Amino acid sequence: MMAKKRKVKWGKWVLMFILGLILVTVLGLIINNRIYALKYSNLSTNAEHLSSNEISAVKGVYEYLDNYGDDIFKDFNANKDVIIYNDSYEFLISNDREISDWNFIGRNEELKKYIHRKKADNPQAFAVYAGEKWVGSMSTKNCYDKFIIKSIPVFFPPQLMSMDEEHYKATIIHEMVHAHEAKHNIDRFLKLKSLHSVGDNYYDNKVFNDLIVQEASYLEQAIASKEHNDVLDNTKKFIEIRNTRRKECKMSSDEIQNEKDLEWLEGLARYAEYKASRSSNSLIAKNLGDIDQKVKVKGDDRYYTLGMAQALVLDKLQQNWKNELFTDNFSLEEHLKDVIEYKE
Template identity: 25%
Template sequence: MTMKKSKRFWQMLIFVPMGLCLGLLALSAGVNLGLQTASAHPDTLEEAELARQAEFFHLRQRVGDAVWPGWGAAALPSITYNEAYAFLLAYPGSPPAGWVKVPAGTQRGGAWQTLAGKRFAEQAVYVQQLPPGVEPENFTVRVGEHWVSSLNTREWMQISLAETVRGDLPAFLRPVFPYSLFVGLMVNSDDQYISLAAHEAFHAWQGLAAEAKFSAAQRSVSTDQRYPWEHEGLAADWKAELEFLADTLREEDPAALAGQAERFLQMRAERRKAAQLNSDCVIYEQQREWLEGLARYAELEIWRQGSRSAYQPSAAAADLPDFNRYQGFEQRWRQELDQMPRMFNDQGDGRFYYSGMAQAYLLDRLSPGWKEQAFEPGVWLEDLLAEAVAGAAGID
């Protein structure tokens, strides 16, 4: 190769990828100019949002009891909201004003009004304008005597996710970051949105079926400030624990499962001892796994149940623009198992969503009747797992 040709080769090697990168950045910046920054019609519920809610209620009523006994038949209204309005669905009778945060008991919001021109399951849809800075949040609340799930509309969820990311980025990246791609990865279908609605509805079920346990578990967030998140050894042990759980859930040999569950419990005991976790921190782990881990389990398990051939989606689901009849469950399951070990350094309770969910799936395999005890006071997932392991070994 002559020197001139060599120079051209290196120029191409450097400038062609650079040009491609600049072109992609320019394309991303152009796409961002058209990004939606507010709900199109915030004062009403679009038909697609009503259809998602209809399919979620249909799904829970049809397969919810297969996920958790009693959940499918429970009367659990829902709130869906955007940046300016909250909408109350499937509420029996006329609702009292606002909603109550649980377990704090704080009253929020104002009077509910009937939403003109909209019906849901042959009932009125209620609406109220939200005061600045006030929203029901993604969790569960109470309206009168009823436990109600709460989740933002899919439209507002996508907008607010993009806005949250924008606020966290350095100024020079904000114009070119691929927000649409990111949001698409986070909420990639109507199926996933419906499963997120199930997550929050399971919190409502926890509150309804085990209020004292639910309230104590939610109040345990006060321990968050005292949990040793920065402890390097604890983080490393959490990573090993989560990796082991993910590998165990991939295991297809039923005969090995009890031994693997026993090893997990040993690893957990050793991790806590090495980090010198006090009893408050141990209970914090158990409570967050019960509260959020079980809700994550319900979120995934209702998707799995929906993917089975016997389930037929609601008629409303046929009009959803991005509904795949829950056929993406196996891909989602693989993603969850891949993500699990990465949660070891999460600066918050995200790891407990995964460790609790994993224990629930292990219990499904080892002790099919475990849900009968799971809402009892002082009974935690690891306790039920220890019982299942002892039972498999023939230990009284």
């Protein structure tokens, strides 16, 4: 009887210890989150001019494009105009001294560019038509940090979503890719720029979700493969599983085309972001290469990742695969089929 009482008492202590540990952990997470919230609340996101750090970030983008832009896409560094926006203003950094609908505020000698400004009116992290051309547009890092802290639960560690300077510069490059797409195939870009919620009819379809993760896994293995035949084999398996998913889920031709189109539109931008963030230490940048895990998350981002992965596989298979990139209806998966001579 006494032994039974001791066992019950010991069980209560264990339960109290576990509950206490959970409480301390949750409190620690909340405190960590609130410390970051306090830090970010003091950041400037309404300034009338770009800060020295913000100018430095743009300079870093320019330096990267000058050194490696052609490794991503041919003539990618030809148009380096870019918009950086905060909560109150958009700043257009350009070679042009006069731009309609923008107020010229000065020339920055560090960038050797003219800077223009206007009130922020629904600014977009994408490509924006400014003057007479499309330019990449991205928020300041301060705005991003504030947005993240407001978007996540109070117990979520902000460090998991934080960007360092290297990854932030890569996100600017991501948006500049969309301007590059617009420059080289304006009709396709205009048609696709509002494409979203691709595959949302299948979010609750277990077959769809299981198979699309298998696709990602084969692409990841192809990227990691050292032997050419292994790259070919894993690429073939990716295509076979993709065909199986679409057939078993009875996907329409429009749904299939939407997948291909979003992988072109956003997959190429994610590909550039990935390559430009190789030296980043932020967790969010390092996770870009965790392809099968990224694809498990239901949303358009899975197609960003799948498009990026197919581009990385093509890097291994064909040196000049980007020659046809901006032709009408170019498809990463169809080009993979051609390269490996896949027969349906």
